[in-house]
Amino acid sequence: MWKYVLKRVLLMIPTLLGVAVLIFFLMRVVPGDIVELRFAGESAFAQKENLDKERARLGLDQPMWRQFVTWMWGIARFDFGTSMWTGAPIIEEIKLRAALSFQLAVMATIIAVVLAIPLGVVAALKQDTWVDYFVRVFSIAGLATPSFWLGIVFILMLLIVFKWLPPMVYTPFWVDPWQNMLQLIWPALAVGYRYSAVATRMTRSAMLEVLREDYIRTARAKGLWQKLILSRHALKNAMLPVLTVVALEFAFLMGGLVVTEQVFNLNGLGMLFVESVARRDYTLTQALVMLVALVFILVNFTVDLMYAWLDPRIRFR
Amino acid sequence: MLHSAGVSTLLSVENLQTHFVTRGGVVRAVDDVSWDVEEGETVALVGESGCGKSVSALSIMRLVAGPAGRVVGGRVHFKGRDLLQLSEEEMRRVRGREIGMVFQEPMTSLNPVLSIGRQLTEGLEIHLGMTPGAARRRAVELLGMVGIPDSERRLTQYPHQFSGGMRQRMMIAMALACKPSLILADEPTTALDVTIQAQILELMKDLSRRFGVAMLIITHNLGVVARYADRVNVMYAGRIIERATARELYARPRHPYTLGLLRSVPRLDEPRRARLDPIEGQPPDLTRLPQGCAFTPRCAFSVARCSAEPPPLAPVADGGHVSACWESARLDRAAARSAAAS
Ligand SMILES: Nc1ncnc2c1ncn2[C@@H]1O[C@H](COP(=O)(O)OP(=O)(O)OP(=O)(O)O)[C@@H](O)[C@H]1O
Ligand code: SF4
Ligand SMILES: [Mg+2]
Numbered sequence: 001m002w003k004y005v006l007k008r009v010l011l012m013i014p015t016l017l018g019v020a021v022l023i024f025f026l027m028r029v030v031p032g033d034i035v036e037l038r039f040a041g042e043s044a045f046a047q048k049e050n051l052d053k054e055r056a057r058l059g060l061d062q063p064m065w066r067q068f069v070t071w072m073w074g075i076a077r078f079d080f081g082t083s084m085w086t087g088a089p090i091i092e093e094i095k096l097r098a099a100l101s102f103q104l105a106v107m108a109t110i111i112a113v114v115l116a117i118p119l120g121v122v123a124a125l126k127q128d129t130w131v132d133y134f135v136r137v138f139s140i141a142g143l144a145t146p147s148f149w150l151g152i153v154f155i156l157m158l159l160i161v162f163k164w165l166p167p168m169v170y171t172p173f174w175v176d177p178w179q180n181m182l183q184l185i186w187p188a189l190a191v192g193y194r195y196s197a198v199a200t201r202m203t204r205s206a207m208l209e210v211l212r213e214d215y216i217r218t219a220r221a222k223g224l225w226q227k228l229i230l231s232r233h234a235l236k237n238a239m240l241p242v243l244t245v246v247a248l249e250f251a252f253l254m255g256g257l258v259v260t261e262q263v264f265n266l267n268g269l270g271m272l273f274v275e276s277v278a279r280r281d282y283t284l285t286q287a288l289v290m291l292v293a294l295v296f297i298l299v300n301f302t303v304d305l306m307y308a309w310l311d312p313r314i315r316f317r
Numbered sequence: 318m319l320h321s322a323g324v325s326t327l328l329s330v331e332n333l334q335t336h337f338v339t340r341g342g343v344v345r346a347v348d349d350v351s352w353d354v355e356e357g358e359t360v361a362l363v364g365e366s367g368c369g370k371s372v373s374a375l376s377i378m379r380l381v382a383g384p385a386g387r388v389v390g391g392r393v394h395f396k397g398r399d400l401l402q403l404s405e406e407e408m409r410r411v412r413g414r415e416i417g418m419v420f421q422e423p424m425t426s427l428n429p430v431l432s433i434g435r436q437l438t439e440g441l442e443i444h445l446g447m448t449p450g451a452a453r454r455r456a457v458e459l460l461g462m463v464g465i466p467d468s469e470r471r472l473t474q475y476p477h478q479f480s481g482g483m484r485q486r487m488m489i490a491m492a493l494a495c496k497p498s499l500i501l502a503d504e505p506t507t508a509l510d511v512t513i514q515a516q517i518l519e520l521m522k523d524l525s526r527r528f529g530v531a532m533l534i535i536t537h538n539l540g541v542v543a544r545y546a547d548r549v550n551v552m553y554a555g556r557i558i559e560r561a562t563a564r565e566l567y568a569r570p571r572h573p574y575t576l577g578l579l580r581s582v583p584r585l586d587e588p589r590r591a592r593l594d595p596i597e598g599q600p601p602d603l604t605r606l607p608q609g610c611a612f613t614p615r616c617a618f619s620v621a622r623c624s625a626e627p628p629p630l631a632p633v634a635d636g637g638h639v640s641a642c643w644e645s646a647r648l649d650r651a652a653a654r655s656a657a658a659s
Contacts, residue, residue, distance in 0.1 A: 214425040220380055221420075222440045222491065223413030232439075236430050311430055312475040 001308075001315070008304070012297050019293040020075070020286070024068055027282050033060065034084050034280040058084050071286065085281040093272070093284060098291065100170055101268040103180075104188055105253035111192030112199050113246060119196075120203020120242075121230065124211060135200065142197025148259040151190040155263070158186070168265050187264045191257065195249050202245045206238040213237070236310055243310075247303040255292040326394075327531050328377070328499055329353040333391035335369075335376045342604035346372040348555035349391070354499065359525060359532040361542040361563070363578065364552035365600055370535045371421070373552075374501045378418060379408050396498070414444040417492030417530075419521075421504035423484035427476040433460075434472035437491055444495045459490040464520060482513040489521060496528065503535045518545050539578050543567055548637075551575050554601050554611040557630060561638040571633045571640040571648050573618045610643070618644045 035054045055061045059070065074081050080090040123135035158164050166186050171179040210216065211234060219233045258270040269288065276284040308315045335347040346369045354360045362370050375381045376388045377400065393400040400411065412418075420426040428436060437459060438452035447455065453472070460468030463486040476484060485505060492500050502521065506514035522545050525532045534546055542549050542563055549566045551559040551574065559572040570576045577596035598615035607613060609624040616623065622643050630641040642648075 214420060214422055215428040217380060218418075218420060218426045218488075218491075219428070221378055221412055221418040223409045223411070224439060224443060225409070228439070228443075232431070233428050237428070312432070313429055313477045316475065316478065 005305070008301055012301075015297055016290065016293060020072065020290060021068075023286050023289040024071065025064075027280070027285055028064065030280070032280060034058070034282065035060065037280055038085075071283075075290070080287045081283045083276075083281055083284045085276070085279045085284065090284055090287045094269070094287065094291065096170065096172065097267050097269050097272050099172060100184075100266060101254055101257070101270070103173060104184055104191070104257070104266070104268065105250055107184060107188035108192040108195050108253055109246060109250050111188055112195035112249070115192070115196040116199030116203050116242070120200045121207055121235070123200070123204045124207035127208060135204065139197040139200040142193050142200075145194065146259075147190045147194050147257075148263045150193060151187060151260055151263040154186045154190055166264070170267060187260055187266060191253065191260055195253075198249060199242060199246055202242045203238065206241045207234060210234045210238045240307060240310060243303055243306055247299045251292075251296045251299045254295045255288070325356060326353050327356045327358075327396065329394040330373075330377065331392045331394070333373065333376055333393065334389045335372050335381055335386065336389050337386045339385060339604070344603045345555050345606060346386075346603060347376060348606070350552070350555070350557050352550045352557055352560065354531050354533055356498070357525075357529045357531050358548065359522070359534060359546045361546035361549045362533060362535045362552055363537065363539055363542055363549055365537055365596075367600060367603075368552045369555040370537075370552060371503050374418070374503050374533065374535060377501065378412055378416065410444070413440045413497070414495045415497050415499065417495070417497040417500045419485070419488045419492045419500060419502040419505045421507055423481050423488060423508055426488060427484055429476055431475075432472065433474055433476065433479070433487060437472070437487070437494065440491065440494050455494070459494055460487070462493070462524070463487070463490045465490075481509050482517065485509060485517050486520065489517070489524070493524060493528070493530070497530065499531045499533070500525070501533045501535070504537070505534070506541070507536070514541075521545070551578065554606060555603055556611070556641070558612070558642070559640045560630075561634070562636055565634065565636060565638050569634065569638075571638065571645040572642045573616045573644070573648065574612050576648060610641070618642075618647060620644060
């Protein structure tokens with residue numbers, strides 16, 4: 001087991017390296033660079049030497065391989081450099097936003113799981129009754145409703161019914177948990193609903209499948225309580241596919257919430273991502289991509305560990 | 318309900334009817350069936366695939382897969398109670414406690430994510446109120462009893478680390494755990510190798526003798542029956558068509574279907590492919606049972622009356638030998654002997 005963990009951790013290095021190469025060159029293949037974009041705003045006839053001077057300042061005049069090595073060397077020392085656009089250290093640019101996105105993703109996941117597992121299980125147990133239909137409508141509606149739209153509805157409701165708006169400025173959880181929650185619970189609910197719809201459907205179908213298994217019949221023939229059959233014999237097996245869906249969704253939330261962030265005026269990673277690409281802010285985009293890649297890898301790894309924990313057939317391979 | 322002096326009936330199934338409502342119509346999987354099991358006795362239920370053997374056993378345990386499947390009639394007397402009338406909670410206390418069950422598929426009937434120990438002890442904890450420690454000690458003992466060596470270590474393992482034969486031993490241990498008075502074994506050896514089949518059957522026979530547990534062995538192999546059962550019920554298309562002691566049934570089958578089965582017996586000491594002389598034709602569609610005898614299209618003895626009137630299960634010899642065939646008298650000794658010889 002420990003050997004397996006170590007192997008997986010070491011395997012992360014080549015994966016991340018691959019991502020680094022890819023994003024580094026992809027960014028530079030896209031036409032236009034940050035210098036052109038910045039000067040384009042000031043005057044249409046920027047002096048070529050001004051552009052060159054700016055490029056030299058940012059290190060863009062260097063050969064590609066040297067730029068790459070410099071960047072890699074920085075990462076190896078946990079130095080991600082500065083944003084090409086703002087000049088601020090990238091760590092500073094990302095820190096708060098990553099915390100916000102992470103917290104939002106965690107909250108949405110909790111909401112989704114807390115909703116999805118009971119709903120999915122109940123729907124499977126009461127298959128083809130009104131309970132099941134209700135859950136199915138609830139989850140199909142969740143899939144069909146964009147989170148940002150639900151967000152707008154939330155905000156309007158709060159405004160109209162309570163004459164109140166959630167705080168507009170982000171307060172980190174460790175500074176003031178209450179303020180923090182007041183702001184983030186709404187987007188978490190909006191995002192969590194769609195997320196729970198995906199997870200509910202998966203729970204329901206996995207549960208239906210497991211309940212038809214022979215070992216469930218064995219458990220019933222042993223005279224176990226229904227509750228015990230569900231919690232001990234069925235859920236553990238049914239959770240395997242649900243886990244994958246939840247994990248993928250979580251990783252996606254870390255970088256993919258662009259519109260919802262705008263609706264709630266949140267400064268998360270999603271908006272930053274879009275802006276940094278639009279500005280050809282190479283260093284910032286690269287750092288963001290690396291961060292999201294790392295999240296994906298870690299989430300995947302966690303899922304695999306949880307699989308091994310849940311399923312002895314994997315654990316004792 | 319006394320068959321012989323001093324032995325009383327443990328389980329008595331009367332006019333049991335179990336139907337499945339499907340798109341193609343109502344499947345009469347078990348159609349007005351009666352049989353019984355005496356205390357400590359081993360009774361066999363024999364018949365081709367799909368004749369309703371598993372559904373019979375599941376009906377007794379009230380585990381027929383609803384809502385499509387339902388016991389629609391009859392009584393299941395067990396120790397003076399009708400199981401079909403019990404509340405769900407009362408029934409739960411019968412399952413695993415008083416009636417144990419062994420299933421056909423050892424590969425899929427154990428939960429892959431729970432340890433052998435967990436699956437063996439949970440019944441003990443729930444039915445007998447044992448502490449985890451006591452249940453564990455009993456589990457070690459049970460595994461030893463069913464011939465799994467090194468049981469202490471085996472308890473911590475998982476089903477995928479067990480071979481098919483060992484899983485079936487484990488199933489037997491599970492069924493025996495709470496010392497039930499009846500075990501329903503649904504084709505306990507069909508999925509196993511021939512050599513292991515014999516071992517498992519010997520084990521079951523031995524344990525049932527040792528603990529005085531009655532057994533219902535479900536099988537489609539009459540060879541199994543001969544060695545291990547006291548009495549045999551032959552089932553065809555959802556009905557019992559013949560019943561006798563194992564010896565009597567072998568020597569003097571009084572139903573053409575039984576005769577056919579005897580001719581197609583694969584012997585325990587031969588490889589499994591040895592389906593020597595299968596009965597020609599297919600069993601009937603259970604949604605459209607014919608008016609007369611369901612075996613008519615496949616029967617070499619059939620006469621005009623067969624397709625018009627269903628033959629009742631009637632006594633044909635002493636010792637409770639009954640057969641549902643209009644022509645049972647024609648199936649005399651000679652026919653039986655030729656069957657045994659071939
Ligand atoms: N869930 C179900 N839905 C519809 N029909 C069913 C269902 N379960 C069983 N049946 C029908 O009931 C009949 C009896 O099935 P059963 O499983 O009892 O057969 P069996 O005698 O145990 O056969 P086998 O030797 O293959 O195990 C079959 O014809 C089958 O088609
Ligand atoms: S009743 Fe007729 S058809 Fe049926 S088994 Fe007897 S002889 Fe054959
Ligand atoms: Mg069966």
